[in-house]
Amino acid sequence: MNSFNPMDVSNCKLPVVNKGITLTEIPNRISVFFEIGNCTCHCDGCHSPELWDTNYTIPNMTVQEIVDYVDEQYKLGANAVVLMGGMNNKDVSKDVFTILLLELSTRQVGIYVGSDDLKWLPLLPVRWIKAGGYEKDKGGLDSPTTNQRFYEYDPTNRVWEDKTKEYFQRSDNNEEENL
Numbered sequence: 001m002n003s004f005n006p007m008d009v010s011n012c013k014l015p016v017v018n019k020g021i022t023l024t025e026i027p028n029r030i031s032v033f034f035e036i037g038n039c040t041c042h043c044d045g046c047h048s049p050e051l052w053d054t055n056y057t058i059p060n061m062t063v064q065e066i067v068d069y070v071d072e073q074y075k076l077g078a079n080a081v082v083l084m085g086g087m088n089n090k091d092v093s094k095d096v097f098t099i100l101l102l103e104l105s106t107r108q109v110g111i112y113v114g115s116d117d118l119k120w121l122p123l124l125p126v127r128w129i130k131a132g133g134y135e136k137d138k139g140g141l142d143s144p145t146t147n148q149r150f151y152e153y154d155p156t157n158r159v160w161e162d163k164t165k166e167y168f169q170r171s172d173n174n175e176e177e178n179l
Contacts, residue, residue: 013096014061014062014096015036015037015038017050019069021033021073026082029079029108030079031080032070036085037051038052043114043134048085051085070104080107080108080109080110080127082109083109108127111130112129116132118131126153130149131151132147132149133147142168148164
């Protein structure tokens with residue numbers, strides 16, 4: 001019988017559906033992104049329903065492969081990592097996500113969690129968190145009625161600050177001032 005060895009990250013796999021670079025997910029950052037499949041939230045109006053399907057989003061990328069890809073992209077100018085999608089995942093334990101976050105701890109990391117259950121996160125090396133399931137009638141982060149929140153960790157004061165309005169809900173006047 002194979003036993004799980006948390007020190008052997010090569011055996012820990014995640015269902016990565018897509019990966020690449022984005023300029024829009026983390027404000028003022030060039031982010032390496034990973035869309036994680038098998039999301040169990042199934043939010044009505046979700047912009048990424050392809051992340052739900054467990055028929056083709058089998059664990060296919062090891063933690064080490066993810067770290068290696070991040071390292072390659074950092075050499076090319078990336079300065080953040082964002083994990084999106086299946087953080088609420090029936091096929092991948094929170095332990096594997098924890099191992100991945102610990103392996104990425106020397107980088108700036110953001111995660112998108114499709115719920116408000118953040119109890120397992122505060123002790124992990126994460127700089128940004130997008131929390132809350134998408135509610136179609138309330139809109140996304142750019143909507144003033146959204147239930148979702150974008151938090152940034154302030155290491156000096158050791159607190160999570162809600163940056164939703166600052167980063168995503170700017171008024172037209174603020175946009176003109178920033179031009």
